[in-house]
Amino acid sequence: MTRFRRSCGLLVGVLAFVTAVSGCGGDTGSSQSSNASSSSGPVTLTWWHNANTDPGLSFWQSVADDFHKAHPNITVKVVPTQNEQLQTKIPVALQSSDPPDVYQQWGGGALATQVAAGKVLDITNDVKPWIGQLSTAVGNWQVNGKQYGIPYNLGVVGFWYNKDLFTKASISSPPATWDDFLADVGKLKAAGIVPISVGGQDRWPDAFYWDYLAVRMCSKSVIQQAAKTYNLSDQCWTQAGQKVQQLLDAKPFQPGYLATPAQVGAGSAAGLMGNGKAAMELQGQWDVGVMNSLTPNGQGLADKLGWFAFPSVSGGKGAQTAALGGGDGFSCSWKAPRQACVQFLQWMSSPDVQKRWTALNVGLPTNTAATGSVADVNLKNLITVRNKVPYVQLYLDIAFSTAVGQALDDATANQFAGTTTPQQVVKAITDAAANQ
């Protein structure tokens, strides 16, 4: 009896506390639900993006403010989050009853997973009137021909190189073919220069090599089919790994490259490149900004920096000039007020916003009207290449579902570490696909 009574009192006490706590949190739910109601009244859009530092941070805030001025009944609540954190937050938030309305979207397999779970708005019909202004890049934000997101940035991966170091190694022009490339690696080594820096610790920079060689060895249809079926039985996939092995055997990377971070500190791959301690780095368009920030004067290599496309590979069945790339866009979540959300996406893709964003020199705009606004010499070079290539293949770790994409990164990193053969890379990817 006593025990019962005491525990009864205990229960009352705990319950009192619970009621107090839940009382505090109770009203937030009801205020949120008004978001989802029709767009006639005032609406608040919650917007999650990854520009948590300037210039992007204040730029996106100004875009949200301008949009609110033009649409007084739509308020945009901006929530910037650091990139890697954002990537883990998004699936959790989409699963919750209170997801963001507009959120960063990288397309590919992760988008397909979100679509399959019914977490993304199909905006195909809403964007039809204006999507034509954007480059063909929008295809990477489609699933089964339906549009689920709008990109504002689409970059391509290629080799950044140090013109001075190339001259020092008596290389007159950047290599155009794989054989020339390997020969130049030899020349740089002979001249006592680290030919290539790579951020092996982060794994995805390793995968760029495998991805690009797959684009060269495999036809477009084989790759696109593989992104759906994960059937990698075509010999071209193993051949891509064999080409990677050929490069690894030439030992072109900086000492200890397996533990080098991609972009943290002056000893990182970007830091080595920016400080003139390596001659080349295979990276995306954002790398210039990273390199510059890791040099003492913030200027990086300035006009000593050059860019060349990934070399062609003789005997490859793929498009020899196609590019590997990817970008950033935004999607509307399942709970977003459709009309307001699409209006906001349109606003962000408009020539005006895209031109102003382009002026920040952080990426390559998707609205063709903003192409002329690219000021930076290197980015100008890149956007010309991007607009000329037969197609831009989304990074394979993004194009594949997250589980398979990460397995790809791990497998290529293992090959870089010498523990995995080209055949085993293909097997690791197909195994991951079978178990996903």
Added chain:
Amino acid sequence: MRLVGSADRRRDAPGAGSAADRPDRRDIVRRRRLRNGIGTGLFVGPALLLYLVFVVGPLVYAAYFSLYHWSGLGAAIDFVGLHNYVLAFQDDLFRASILHNITIAALSILIQLPLGLGAALLLNRRFPGRTALRLVFFAPYVLSEAITAIIWLLMLQPDGLVDQALRGAGLGSLVHLWLADLKLVLYTMFVVITWKYIGFGIILFLAGLQGIPPEVLEAAQIDGATEIRSIWHVTIPLLGPTMRIWGFLSIIGSFQLFDLIWLTTLGGPAGSSSTMATYLIDHGFRRYQFGYGSAASVILFLVTLVIAVLYQFVLLRRDTEGAVTRMVA
């Protein structure tokens, strides 16, 4: 309501009314008990609630999700039974991760214990600069794991501070690829872990040393024991309980090792420094395989639980039951 009712029934019961004041006193006692209960509840409630929401809840959820094949999006409906557990044990990398945890735990006991004990015995003596030296040993423990990891990541880069210091001291031949060598990286990480946590062990041992009555040591001296003998036969046995508690915390810590490894090597290269915790984050969150990641986390939980319980029963029992020392045994 029910309490009042039952009290009334009692009062009406035959034989209960022999003394008029008795039921009242009982009521007072009951009320006091109830009040005490409410008080206890209000004090325990917040902690209990937090424990339920943030420890027991996730635990139950993880066990539940571990039976499903689940990407984290949509409802978990693809029931696969124990398949995730089978997959985990079939994965070479997961098995290697368990082995890495065991290695770190064993090295902790074998190397950190003598090291920490020796430093504590030294720092327990009176000499000039003792406080400063204590501070030096303890400072790394106060640093956050993230800061420690970044500092060492930068220092251990090829031609970083560690290599330069070695070369400066004429030990250039000892320079290695500390983090990039697949066979070396785990031991490099163990050195970082030791640097980070040795201060905690020293503080524990110092506290234990303060608790040893000087009379015992005096008696040993009078009996003619040399200093080494009195350390070996008096001090160390009396430090037994402290060492066993330290060992417990150290082993549990070794199994839950995450932050330092993740921020320095991400478990690489090629998984050669991965632990169970980095493995489950890598496969759960990075690959969005939350069912599989949950299974790995449940395995980690069970392994840690079994070790903790065994340790409690086998080694800590005497201490928790209040034995002062093992000397007699």
